[in-house]
Amino acid sequence: MRRHLLSAADLSRDDALLVLDTAEELATVAARTTVGKLPTLRGRTVVNLFFEDSTRTRTSFELAAKRLSADVVNFSAKGSSVSKGETLKDTALTLEAMGSDAVVIRHSWSGAPVNLARYVQGSVVNAGDGTHEHPTQALLDAFTMRRRLGRLEGLKVTIVGDVLHSRVARSNVLLLSTLGAEVTLVAPPTLLPVGVHTWDAAVSYDLDAVLPKSDVVMMLRVQRERMGPGGERTAYFPSSREYSLRYGLNVRRAAGLQEHTVVMHPGPMNRGVEIAPEVADGPRSTIVEQVANGVTVRMAVLYLLLGGAEPAIGSAPQVSRA
Amino acid sequence: MTAAPHDPPPTGPRPTGPPRTGPGTPSAPRPVTGDLRAARPVLSAADVGRVVDRMAHELLEKTGGGADVVLLGIPTRGITLARRLAARAEAFEGVRLPTGSLDVTLYRDDLRLKSPRALEATDLPVEGVDGKRVVLVDDVLFSGRTVRAALDALADLGRPRAVQLAVLVDRGHRELPIRADYVGKNIPTSLQEAVHVRLSEDDGSDGVLLGPADLSRQETP
Secondary structure, three states: OOOEEOOHHHOOHHHHHHHHHHHHHHHHHHHHOOOOOOOOOOOOEEEEEEOOOOOHHHHHHHHHHHHOOOEEEEEEOOOOHHHHOOOHHHHHHHHHHOOOOEEEEEEOOOOHHHHHHOOOOOEEEEEEEOOOEOHHHHHHHHHHHHHHHOOOOOOEEEEEOOOOOOHHHHHHHHHHHHOOOEEEEEOOHHHOOOOHHHOOOEEEOOHHHHHHHOOEEEEOOOOHHHOOOOHHHOOOOOOHHHHHHHHOEOHHHHHOOOOOOEEEOOOOOOEOOOEOHHHHOOOOEOHHHHHHHHHHHHHHHHHHHHOOOOOOOOEOOOOOOO | OOOOOOOOOOOOOOOOOOOOOOOOOOOOOOOOOOOHHHOEEEEOHHHHHHHHHHHHHHHHHHOOOOOOEEEEEOOOHHHHHHHHHHHHHHHHHOOOOOEEEOOOHHHOOOHHHOOOOOOOOOEOOOOOOOOOEEEEEEEEEOOOHHHHHHHHHHHHHOOOOEEEEEEEEEOOOOOOOOOOOEEEEEOOOOOOEEEEEEOHHHHOOOEEEEEEOOOOOOOOO
């Protein structure tokens, strides 16, 4: 039976901890090997199917697969048969016919990975779908928090900014609540999704009230590309400057944080909008660590999905070949 | 594996093909599985102590007092045994042998046959393994596949001057041309049997038991 990683909600507490613990061991082993590679996924093929621009996530998955000795095929929508009108289903079946064991998919449509999982026999890993989810980002964020602060249980995590368009926020809320952290979302009312009260997280509009209590502050990028024509002018907030004043992590706000509090950002950043450059480059910032940890965590996910006869984590297929 | 065997080889079947000592293959259902009450003791706690003492003496003898030796235990009980060998060597001759652990999961040849397993710690001593005489330590030597994986893992971590193998129990049934340099006890077994090594640090008490194979639990191959 094949399994997938489509949503952070696919992971039970035990699954999630297994990924984090596996990543921890992989980090030590991979750092010590003289060849920089492990033979574990020799003979497996991982297809990176990216319908949306991404440097860090695609490169991260590619490196993770290669460090486990898998073969990697990169497929981007530009210049492919997709630009000639091929459907997602046909693309998937084509790749499968070529013998892929796992498909890592990034797509601007929320739900595209779930759709893909109906057609392919291999494992599907969601590398970000629209404004829906980005489960490996949540895993690497949790891994980074645990490495810096030693625990996740009871940790007060504040996620600030464009929650409405953020798949990172949704996956983080799901995973962090599974792992026992307490999440607070801070955003202007216009940048919170409908139904946010059903999420396992507190909601606040007042950043200054929440910051001093936080162990982790995660800043989100203002996703102008998802705000329609005219970007910020389409009434989500009056101006970048006002957004930055009310919801940006500037030097003054960072100075008021607790001693141990870390500052995270999934990248790419808008320096000077949601985060001041001095904070992004300061000692609290985990932004560069997050990138490094991303490779390790994705190695763990690929190992647990593809390393054995049966995947050790993830959700069961919902529908067989339609 | 460098030195000549110092113990008589196992009296069980020789590794010249799959041994067939029992009425069926290990896939035959067993009436009692994994029940330690159904197992009979082969080594008592006192025996385990004596055997480890002897192995520590042999190790010191064959390595000229433990020069350049690094002990690497294979999880879980191999790590415990490595620590004990180091402690005994220190008690006998006052030498401190660097000790670490080596997880071989990512190098196993049977990964595709079962669900991916959780990884154990790989923890090399600060001295590293380059130019050292590495002694791999495990509880049971069976098919030899774990040791093969350990040799591959070790090759990725550095270039030891020599590699030796120490096991508490050699139960025979080798599937690869591998043998141990230091053997606590040769125990001839059938494939329908399981060897249970118990060490107080991991299991609360010392002892080696021989019982019916537990098909739900993966026997150390």
